[in-house]
Amino acid sequence: MQPTDVEDVTLFSAIRSGDVSAMSVLYARHHAAALRTARAIGGPGLADDLVSDAFTRVLSSILNGSGPEHAFRPYLATTIRNLYVDGLRRRARELPVGDxxxxxxxxxxxxxxxxxxxxxxxxxxxxxxxxxxxxxxxxxxxxxxxxxxxxxxxxxxxxxxxxxxxxxxxxxxxxxxxxxxxxxxxxxxxxxxx
The missing domain is CATH 1.10.10.10 (Winged helix-like DNA-binding domain superfamily/Winged helix DNA-binding domain)
Known part of the structure; x- marks a missing residue:
């Protein structure tokens, strides 16, 4: 495991024990990489929303006892990809109605x-x-x-x-x-x- 992964695991434990402020450390550490990933997957127009939603979803997962166990960044990248695909599927089912x-x-x-x-x-x-x-x-x-x-x-x-x-x-x-x-x-x- 990378040194940052070990630090991330410590932060996961802190979050699971109720220290939500540890998520801000994860956010600061991984935000730039998450933004690059989101731009590559969904383009610059969706990147900020994908990153925000991904961090929210991951925090919720960690608080519920699931989520990443070892490596945060790959888990976050997968969450971003899944959010993008879910959005595509949702838009494909929507029927646009004219003005x-x-x-x-x-x-x-x-x-x-x-x-x-x-x-x-x-x-x-x-x-x-x-x-x-x-x-x-x-x-x-x-x-x-x-x-x-x-x-x-x-x-x-x-x-x-x-x-x-x-x-x-x-x-x-x-x-x-x-x-x-x-x-x-x-x-x-x-x-x-x-």
Whole structure:
């Protein structure tokens, strides 16, 4: 064990015995590393929240008698990763609802440009699998281009270009479906799928 690990174990014992101020020592010792880890995992926009939530969760675990036993930093890094993944899963289950004023204006104009769930699935299923994946990861999950690039084995620029083509393909598939449903008539383009 590293000397800092031995000191951390002493701090765990202090926290478990009710000395919550020992957590501030752990925080000061590991905050910078936790922030670097969080930036690498979730990007700079989420890093502060991930670190704050991770320290809170770890403190709660230690107070409840669980949590790290030996090495604090790897435990904290795993907690940060788990919080990020939990956030992705939670956002994937959420159904975004449009601004009611915008939807009311669209309906008042007589526009039926808001797609139903079945139409969206049909339009997306017409796209190549790689396009669907890049749209899902960037638009729905909100993953950074660097993360999507790692998953797909592409550079950030290649992911951006693929996303651009995929959005264009989605737009074209939607318009083709709309024209087919209207018997070839033009359909209002008041909603952009970008």
């Amino acid at each position: 009611p004023e915008v939807l009311d204006r669209l309906q008042a104009d007589g526009s039926d440009a808001v797609l139903g769930a079945n139409e969206v699935v049909d339009v997306l299923s017409a796209l190549p699998p790689r396009w669907r994946e890049v749209l899902w990861r960037t638009l729905i999950l909100g993953e950074p281009l660097s993360v999507v690039g790692e998953r797909l084995g592409l550079s950030e620029n290649a992911v951006a270009a693929l996303g651009f083509r995929a959005r264009g393909g989605l737009r074209a598939a939607y318009l083709a479906r709309a024209r087919a449903e209207d018997g070839g008539a033009s359909r209002p383009a008041s909603v952009q799928l970008t």
